[in-house]
Every structure is written in structure tokens, then in C-alpha cells.
Amino acid sequence: MAGKNSTVVERRSDRELVVTRTFDGPAHIVFEAWSRPELFQRWWVPKTLGVPLRACEMDVRTGGGYRLEFGLDAANSMAFFGKYIDVTPPSRIVWTNEEAGEVTVTTVTFEPQGDKTRLVLSELYPSKEACDEAITGSAAGLPEQFEQLDVLLVELVA
Amino acid sequence: MGLRAADWRSIMNHMVQYSAARLDVSFAALSDATRRGVLEQLGRGEASITALAERFNMTLTGMKKHVSVLEQAGLVVTEKVGRVRTCRLGVGGLEDEAAWIEKYRRRWELRFDGLDEIIEELKQKEDQDGRKE
Numbered sequence: 046m047a048g049k050n051s052t053v054v055e056r057r058s059d060r061e062l063v064v065t066r067t068f069d070g071p072a073h074i075v076f077e078a079w080s081r082p083e084l085f086q087r088w089w090v091p092k093t094l095g096v097p098l099r100a101c102e103m104d105v106r107t108g109g110g111y112r113l114e115f116g117l118d119a120a121n122s123m124a125f126f127g128k129y130i131d132v133t134p135p136s137r138i139v140w141t142n143e144e145a146g147e148v149t150v151t152t153v154t155f156e157p158q159g160d161k162t163r164l165v166l167s168e169l170y171p172s173k174e175a176c177d178e179a180i181t182g183s184a185a186g187l188p189e190q191f192e193q194l195d196v197l198l199v200e201l202v203a
Numbered sequence: 204m205g206l207r208a209a210d211w212r213s214i215m216n217h218m219v220q221y222s223a224a225r226l227d228v229s230f231a232a233l234s235d236a237t238r239r240g241v242l243e244q245l246g247r248g249e250a251s252i253t254a255l256a257e258r259f260n261m262t263l264t265g266m267k268k269h270v271s272v273l274e275q276a277g278l279v280v281t282e283k284v285g286r287v288r289t290c291r292l293g294v295g296g297l298e299d300e301a302a303w304i305e306k307y308r309r310r311w312e313l314r315f316d317g318l319d320e321i322i323e324e325l326k327q328k329e330d331q332d333g334r335k336e
Binding site: 049050052053054056062064066068069070071074075077078084087088089166179 | 304305307308311312314315316317318319320321322323325326329
């Protein structure tokens with residue numbers, strides 16, 4: 046697609062990954078798409094993944110919690126959960142991921158740039174190992190599976 | 204909020220059909236003598252698509268197709284520098300961090316493409332509501 050905004054990823058430290066992307070809309074709209082559950086679940090999991098979102102509870106305010114559950118049925122499902130540490134409309138959302146036992150903190154900021162918004166998302170992992178794991182995965186063989194899925198997704202999305 | 208790279212991997216574990224599909228793709232890629240020859244050649248060192256086409260006495264278009272099949276099977280990775288696309292053997296689980304970061308980036312990119320659509324919808328709705336008032 047011509048003129049698509051580019052997604053840039055940078056490993057800022059041993060523990061931190063930063064994703065930057067500009068969106069063609071004002072910050073309050075971008076914030077809305079992140080903070081209203083019915084909108085959020087439409088884009089967070091690409092349809093082409095093929096795994097349905099079984100449950101999506103999001104109480105998007107400072108101190109609120111969330112829980113997302115993916116899977117085909119109850120026996121084959123995975124839950125992700127945590128808390129919103131800071132929700133400041135329309136400029137900032139900070140949440141934790143606690144399902145792994147350790148806490149990962151994700152900070153998203155929405156910076157107005159004219160009628161566009163620059164989004165910066167930072168994932169701060171509890172340790173270098175957890176960050177490495179997030180990027181590389183530890184199990185052998187799975188990278189190819191990823192590759193395969195990426196190809197599939199790209200084909201389906203194209 | 205879920206679906207970091209590690210989370211994707213766990214979900215993938217539930218998706219056995221993709222493993223089967225992946226094997227199909229790998230076997231299909233290896234079923235062709237030219238493609239096996241290309242892998243053998245790349246085992247000796249990286250090469251451009253042009254060089255591979257010459258080596259196997261093929262058209263550039265024909266070689267591009269073979270390389271694309273190998274690439275989709277994860278057996279070969281390619282990188283374009285200037286006007287030259289260089290091929291080398293895929294190294295499976297030993298890929299370097301740059302390659303991983305690229306995959307991580309692509310996952311966010313896919314997600315953000317979906318977000319673009321929703322932002323566009325919300326903008327249009329806001330414009331319409333604005334006109335009504």
C-alpha cells in the first residue's frame with residue numbers, strides 16, 4: 046500500500062523494546078481505539094491469526110485490570126492479564142503483563158503531530174533474559190513456524 | 204497486554220495445522236532438483252539471484268521463483284542491498300537478533316494496519332457527527 050506509515054522497532058536496552066509508528070488521525074481518536082474494548086479487540090488480534098479471542102475484559106482506567114483469553118475452546122486457551130498503572134487520556138496508557146509470573150510493563154504514548162499522532166510503545170521486561178525470550182523465543186524449531194505464520198498472514202492480508 | 208512474541212509462540216503451539224502446512228511447504232521446496240542444487244550452492248557461500256541464475260543456466264525470473272519457494276519454506280533468506288538481492292541459507296533457530304527484531308516488527312505492523320482502519324472509521328464518524336451539529 047502506497048504511503049503507509051512505517052513501523053520502527055529498536056532495542057533500547059537489554060530489557061527494553063521500543064516500537065514507533067505514526068497514525069493518520071488525532072491523538073484522541075487513536076487513544077479511543079486503544080481504550081474502548083470493542084474497538085481494541087478488532088485490531089489487536091489480526092483476524093487472520095485464526096485464534097479467536099474468547100474473552101476480553103478491559104477496565105481502562107488507572108488501577109483497573111484487564112484479561113484477554115485466546116483459544117479455540119476452554120481446554121486450549123491462554124489468558125493474558127494485568128493492571129493499568131496509568132491511564133491519562135488522550136496521551137498515555139501504561140499497563141502490566143503479569144501472566145508470566147514476572148511483570149512486564151508496557152507504556153504507550155500518543156504525541157500529537159498536526160492532525161497526525163506519533164505513537165511510541167515501550168515494552169520493559171523484568172530481565173535481559175525475558176527480553177531475549179520475547180524477541181527470540183527459546184524453543185528450537187519454532188522460528189520456522191513463526192516464519193510460516195508470517196508468510197501466511199502476509200498472504201492473507203495482502 | 205498479551206501477544207508479545209513469546210505469547211504468539213504459545214498460541215502457535217495450539218495450532219498444529221500450521222506445523223503440517225509448514226512440512227508440506229518444506230517438502231515441496233525440496234522436491235525440485237534445481238532448488239536442492241541452489242541450497243547446496245548456498246552452503247558454500249551466499250550468492251546473488253543473478254549469479255544463481257547464471258550458475259544454473261536459468262532466466263532471472265525462473266530463479267526468482269525458485270528462491271521465493273525456498274524462502275517461504277524458511278530454507279533461504281534473502282536481503283536486498285541496492286539493486287542486488289543476496290541469498291543465503293536460512294539458519295532456523297540460530298537466526299540473529301536483527302532477523303528476530305524484524306519479525307517482531309512485522310507483527311506490530313500487521314496489527315497497526317488494522318488499527319489504521321479503525322482510526323479511519325472513527326475519523327469519518329466524527330466528521331459526520333460534526334456536520335449534524
